[in-house]
Amino acid sequence: MNYGRKNIMAEAVLVKNEFKTKYILRGLACTSCAAKIEKAVQELPYVVEAELNFAVSTIIIKGSERTKNMDKELQFIANKIENGVKVEKEGKRTLRQENNTSKKERAKDNTDITKKSNYQYRFWSGVGIFVLALIFLQVPILTNGLSRFTFYLKYLLFGSSYLLIGSPVLIAAFKNIKRGQVFDENFLMSIATLGAFAIQEFPEGVAVMLFYMVGEMFQEKAVDRSRRSIKDLMDIRPDYANLKWGEETIKVAPEDVQTGDIIVIKPGERVPLDGKVLKGSSLVDTSALTGESVPRRVKSGEEILSGMINKVGLLTVKVNKEYNQSTVAQILDLVENATAKKAAIEKFITKFSRYYTPVVVYSALAIAILPPLFLTGASFSDWVYRSLIFLVVSCPCALVVSIPLGFFGGIGRASRQGILVKGGNYLEALNDVKQIVFDKTGTLTKGEFVVSKIKPYNGHSKDELLTKAAYAESHSTHPIAKSIIEACEYKIDNNKIEDYQEFSGRGIKAVIDGQEVLVGNNKLMDQEQIDYQEVTEEATEATIVYIAIDNVYAGYITIADHLKDDSLKAIKALKQAGIREITMFTGDRENVARKIAKRLGLDNYYAELLPAQKVEKVEELLKKQDKKDKLIFVGDGINDAPVLARSDIGVAMGGLGSDAAIEAADVVLMTDEPSKLVTAINTAHKTRQIIWQNIIFALGIKGIVLIMGALGIATMWEAVFADAGVALLAVLNAMRISRNP
Template sequence: MTNGKVELILENLSCANCASKIEERVNSLYFVKSANLNFVTKKLTAEISPNNYKLFLESVTRIVNEIEPNVRVLEAEAEKPVVDIKDLSLIILSILFFVIGLFIYKRTWWGLIFFVLAYILAGKDVIKKFLKNLLRLKVFDENFLMTVATISAFLLKEYPEAVLVMLLYKIGELLEETAIRRSRKTINSLKNLEIEYANLKIENEIKRVNPKDIVPGDTVIVKAGEKVPIDGVVAAGSCFLDTSAITGESRLIPVEENDEVFAGSINIDGTIEVLAKSFYKDSTISKIIEIVENATSKKSQLERFITSFAKVYTPIVTLFALLVALLPPLLFSQPFDKWVYRALIFLIVSCPCSLVLSVPLSYFAGVAKLSRDSILTKGTTYIDKMAGKIYAILFDKTGTITQGTLKVDKVVTKGISHEEFVLFLCHIESFSNHPIAISITNEFKTKVDTSSVKEVKEWPGKGIEGIVFGKKVIAGTKEFLGEKGVEVDIEEKSFLSTTVYVAVDGRFCGYVVLKDFLKPDIKDALNGLKKLGIKTYLLTGDKKEAAQEVASEVDFDGVFANLLPQDKVKIAEDIKKEAKNATVAFVGDGINDSPALAACDVGISFAQNASSIATAAADVILLENSISKILDLIKVSRFVRKVVIQNIAISLSVKFLVMALGALGFANLWEAVLADVGVALIAILNSLRILKNQK
């Protein structure tokens, strides 16, 4: 239990409708701030005071026992096989007795015994739950409906049909549970990202420990084939890292001493020593898993609708069943047994499980699919918003449509060779921690002899000077060189770039231009958004000239410059008024743009490290530094919405069709249960298509 958040596993939970009831009851507890039950993972997450943990555990256990007595409340997850062998064995035995009964029950009275045995073996759990719920006066669940329907069939002397209905129901339940367990394994494959151990270096010994025991300052050894257990910096060694689990990019990243590494990366070759910079709980991979697991807590509008719909659907259909059973015999002197039989069909299809199961499963599969594509969403509600009509997407400039780092664009020399120019420049800039100086030294990677650099003095906002190889070197702005008596007869004009002018021994010898380049996929991504009918706007704090220079390269529908954070919020609100009920999204850095991110329907940011994942105010976090990921987000979200609507349409149309056929006498009980089970399986399998969708 951390920060008031507690997690419990509800083992054997197989009823989606019951899961909704449990969640509602737990949320009604006075000491629970909020609770969310994820039926797919069987995980109940709640926010409570640590002092109330024991009371919470007792209350949840009591609620679960009242609603689903067969479910066990666990504090740790127990791994179960995909297929329950015990249930499968009972079903096979029940089928055997049923087949024997079919052959002999018309020839001899004791043939009925085989039907009774088959019925008890198949339906004992259903009947047991029905009796427990009946004692608590809790009806209208699938156990009540199936028991009443099958016992009524027995009373109508439809023995084979009564057994077959229960048998088909249990077979369907087993198939559903098997499909759900398979989907859990697929969706929860993200859990495989968790690191099992770390090689802690203690003096000259290496001890295998739990990554959660690592503290900042510890040194861990990462061998070839092992995962980096914590976020940190390479202290010794070099290797290639596979960072696909974090960034989604399949290329290998070379790392060496002083390079930053993230937990979850896999060492492909070599051995490195990593100095831990944070605790495991604050690592990149831990934050990714936490966001994915909590994504279902902010439910989509469709999920909330289905939960509300399920509460009234079963009682209404049961009422119709009662009317079907009573009105024709009472009003038109029709035989009771005929219309009671038809009413039983209504009971069988009155459970909304296929709806309550498939809708959250579809959204959770969508969350898993997006996480595989390096897109983290903090709630299924944002999948809904990105799936609907999007009016506009607003973009910040620096680090959003640009790469966020200065890189050398060009070098111009005068009266000096390129090699000499770079040598003097890198030596003097290596003594500065200014971002421009770091960009220059990182770009050229010139080997620096620090002993050859003397009398260095840095002038904030202007430049740097010193003696390099016995010569006076000055690097900085044109104005700075002028102050030092150096005449600069060339000037580079660009509002998007930064120019560093260089003089050696009082003589101007050239300049280097650094630029924050646009992301390579920005033009294609914006064209893709325009094809979808989405407007794009640039909102930046930079000068108007810089914004216009960007606009000359990239086609935005509108450009706003010289903006303070509150100005961005005002523009976002104005655009939202134009959008009416359509979605307006903002793409920014996740920290400085927090007000604008919060003002829009969906806030999207790029994550550069674990810190930004944890602190980003965004609703959606892109782990890969690519604008085209926004297109992926829209396409996956729309596919999820399409699957959800398909599941709702299929489930309701099949149920209503069976009801109509049953009322008209064209359907029987086993066809009704087959249709009900079949539509649930179809909905599950349809939901799992999301994981295989290639966009």
């Protein structure tokens, strides 16, 4: 990560004194102001990184050392850039504090509503006066005998309507100039409209301000709607938990519940914390987490995750994770921070707008001054009028607002489909994917292993072979180990197990009842120099587990796994989506991998890989591809963290409730369906398509009107459309992404 000039200093201190703090920016309504606040905070000497999330009005600050004055410095920056923004540090709150905060927010909302209603009254009064002035002063019969006073009437009527309509813009421009924030849309609109009054173009001056304010109102509604779409995703946040306290049940904040506590979940309530069902059965709605509309049944002994909604039965649950480690907290953190990680095109537009507006302002100044000085017969008022058109058109709102909205919508759309994208940068990168590497077990196959055959040798029985293997595998969490343990009819006595040793990618060595037992693949047998009979004829689609007892080959067990119903459909759809090469990695034997790769129609596969070898293979594939192309690795997010991190885009399959999945991956598919990856890529394509439509449309219209204005062809009315009209159309186009798929 590049921290600019503070990189060396920060990295030296970060390990010891690193801090990370989140602040809420209440009242933040301006996207360009948000970018300025983020930039100003990043320039503070103790700040390593600042990520401002306009969608949820938060800023996360990572720093090298804490300072008591940080809150005040942030508030000072906010006041300087957008007055009225209240900076508040996020922290743990009790249920009472949450209720008090809600009351304060409702009171503030009521105040804001009053202010808005007052301005709306002034706005519509100004519109009425403007319409009256147009009718009264443009109809000759109504102004007969008033020629001496017509000029003053124009000033009075148009001036009063202008002030009533444009007062927020004028006040904001004046305050921003005092703060040193000159080149923004308020300044441009103020100069352009006051200039129109100066050359006595009264109707056009008022009309520019009127349509600008109408455009701003529509943009504000669009931004609010986009924010609501993000916040709707965050409605999975539980409000309370019913904590069982002796014979009573008390309502507490989820943050106050500890691991091991017992909670009660009533029908219709949201599950507040992850846990295990002790009593009761019910149907739970998982749509907020997975995007799946079909309810899932849970019963005693099963796991239940926070964010689900209990539909019918009363559930008693033992909590196994505190709130900040729960599924819902991790997902909320991911969704909240997703829009803060900007795509390259977002960063470019932000930087472009900083240079674009001043260039156009100085160009407008040159247009107003130079032609009258050097061109014979050039009218000063005519060229000032052209320069005013330049100023009106120059506002970059269409891009600054619509592009972030596009990425908000794309991330929100993916979330509703059960796909969590960690940032706009990853959503953008999905457009350039040409290679996809799938891990086999749990990704393309179900990962539900079943013992299909037991073949003993050298006088051992099937029962003995399975029991020894189950004891050896009892400490392993691998799916194959679990299938062997489940097949064993005897309860495992851990006291019989000694000298347990696990060899990554090979198997296990353990001493059981005084006998040394080896359980693993052919690599383990070769490593321990066991004279074994290698199995080939039965390994078509089964995993072979060899067993040796006291260095003597005892037999083998076959473990069957099956393809997911969704896998074949997903591979076909990915090829249709333009993916050039699809590869499979597996630790299984060559013939098992070959059979599955053939059935799925994969382009390539690599078998008998250790975890470290998967990383090496990914690095080889990355070296072969073009620089602009991206490689996805899709794994289960638990055992594949290194290779997930090494690939261009790491995708965790079936990451629901998996800490490792959410931590290591860039994209998390919340269900076990490989076809969700196709959905993610299609959403990325749609997002990019709409964003580029906005860029081409906005810059194209603005460029044409700028040229027309400089040549004296365009009027202020075309300029208004090129600014407010184009911005509104771009915002409406961006909102198409967030519509229900």
